[in-house]
Every structure is written in structure tokens, then in C-alpha cells.
Amino acid sequence: MRMNGSMNDLKEEKGTREELRRSQAAPRRSGGWLKRALMVILALVVVLAVVVAAAWKDLSSLDSVRRLFSYNKVTQDEQGKVEMYSFSNDRSNTFALLGDHLIVASTTGVSIYSSSGSVVDSMSVKLTNPAIAVGGQTAAVYDIGGQTLLIYSSSGLVRDMSGECSGNILSVSVNSSDYLALNAEKSGYKSAVTVYDASGEKTFAFNSSEHYVIDAVVMRDCKRMAAVTLGESDGIFADTVSIYSLGSDKADSVNTLTGSLLLSLDSVAGTLSCLTDESLTLFSSDGTLSGSYRYEYPYLRGSSMGGDNYAALLLSRYRSGSTLKLVTVSSDGTEMASLDSSQEVLSMSAAGKYIAVLYSDSLVLYTPQLQEYARLDGTEYARSVIMREDGTAVLIGSSSAWLYIP
16 A cells, blocks of 8 residues: 555656646747747848838839849849840841740741740741731731731740731731731722631621721720721821721711821720821720820831830931930820930830830830939840830840840
8 A cells, every 4th residue: 555655656746847847848938939930020020121122212113022022033144134035036027025925026937935035836937027916915926918817825826817817918906805906908898807806706897998997906995996097188198097886887986187197006095096107196995085296306216105004205306317305195195204315216115114215335214204214234235125014124136135124
């Protein structure tokens, strides 16, 4: 009996010692947890400081922060450039960006490259006058004056629509919802415009028997189409801008642009922009005049409609030379800002909140107010530039392209 009692005493003493050890160990575990928590908080403070510093550099947006995280694994040179694409040197090369994929079309074929520089798709095809129209998720590669029409996504060729052409192609446009307007010749008519939805299904056809259609676009709502026809009044050019509801060949609205020659037609953010050799005229989606900007200098040297609710124009005082003026115009036709320049401009591109201007020896990125946002010197190797909405720009050379990350 005494032995059993001793055993019980020993068990009780052992249990007491174990409880004592646990109670003594608990504060040590609590201290370790607290230390780790403080380290996590410190790390978050450091990350926050980096974010705030990056955002402070670009007060107008958080694009610099997004770039910081999006391109943190990209190896840049000391200027912030990354060589991304390599392609054949061909004078007929035409370039366009579809997301972060580069499309190159030439007289001998079409290739699409991923952001890593690898070839996603490539095909040999004869294109006498290659052109590219970019939409939201797809792009159309076509032959002006020919009958080749190819639709690409970032994964490669989606469909060959060459068989849809009623005659030689005059123009092609793709809106942000990937609705395509094909303007082509057609026997018995001056022109014929056919609209296809994003899946390639025909949704509307318009045949013009009296006037030549210069260009046509599907409006942003995908319910209406705008077409410009060429005409004259008393010996003066008179282009007519007509808006049709898809499904009706009767125009809902008709506007005339007298005395000027249409250069391009675009539908951006619900606004129809008509760029002529003398002015930029803007209409709402129902055909109501929104505004007009008449060029201060007589010669239009370049334009880009890719900005957020603004257009970027490059004007020249003389037919040749470098007395230039860069202008941004709002969606109501009001001049937002202007900048005089005496430097040679090789290329200009606007996207989102940024405008890229490639001079003969430098690249400058501007805000819509034409304040300098970033600069890259020593760009003699580049021939053209394509601006991207995230604030990066693609510099195109003779056989390579670089991504500039400010």
C-alpha cells in the first residue's frame, strides 16, 4: 500500500513539474510569435514605403506602381530597355500591338510574337499593301487593293476571311468588341460594307450604288455603323458621314464635311472622330456634332487616336521642315495643350494617359497636357514607336524591337 502511495506521489510530482515547464515555456513561445509579427509588420512598412515612393513619382496614376510589380523580374539595361522581339528586316514591314504581342505583316507574310519574343504563329502570304486593324482581342491583317483578310488573336490565326471579300478591299476596321467592318468593291455597286460580329458571323450588309465608301466603322455600342462616302458639291470635295442602325440601310443621321478630304475614321469611347486634311471633327454616336478643331498649322504630319478621350496631332507650318506643333484635342474639339518643336519627329503614338514621340535621337513620353513624363536618349536605332496604356513604349528598329519601361 505504501508503494502504491509513493507511486501516486511520484506521478503527481511529475505532473506538477510538467505543468511548471509548460507555464515557463509559454512566455518564450509568445515572445517568438511577437518577434515574427514585428518582422512581418516591418516588411509591410518597407513595401508600403516603396509603393508610396513609386506613386509619388507619378501623381496622376498608379501606373508606375503597376509597372514596378509587373516588370520586377524583367532584366533591363541601364536605360530601362528590354529587347523583346526579333524579326526579319523588310522595308514593307507593318507593325501593331495586340496586348503584349507584336504583329508583323509584310509583303511576304505575317508573324505574331509573344512578350517573351517567341514566334506564336507565322505564315507565308502575298500582301501587296499590308495593313493591320487592331480591336479588343483580335486584329485583322489585310491587303489594301487585294482580297486577303486574316483574323488573329494572341494565340495565332483565328480565321481566314479572304473568301468573304466581294472584291478588292478598300478598308477594314475592328472595334473594341471585335466587330469588323469590311469595305470592299462589289460588282454593280460603288462599294459594299459588311459587318461581322466577334465570332465572324455576318450581321449587316450595306451596298452603295451612288457613292464610293471611303471608310466604315462599327460604333462602340455594336448597334450602329458609321460610313463616309466621297462626293462633291459645286466642284468642291464634300465627304458625307452617315450613321446606320445595323439592320437598316436607311441612315439615321447624315453630316457633310465640305472642302476637306477625309484621312481616317475612328470610333473611340463613344465618339466618332473624322480626321481630314484641314480639321478634326467629332460626332456623338447618334450623329450630333460634338466639336471641331481646325489646325493652326496647315499641314498634318501625324495623328493618334488611342488616348483616353483625346487625340494627339502633329502639325507642320510648312510642307517640309521641322517647324512643328504637337497638339492634344479633347473629345469636344477643345485644344487641351500644345507644344512647339524644331526637332525632326519620326513617329508618334498615344495610348491611355501617355503620348510617345520619337525624335531623331530620343524618345519622349508626354502626358495629355504635354508635360514631359519620361525621356530616353540615344534612340538612333529606332524607326517608330508604339505607346502602351501602362506607360511603357515599344521601340521598333529594322530587325528588333525593345520595350522601354520608365
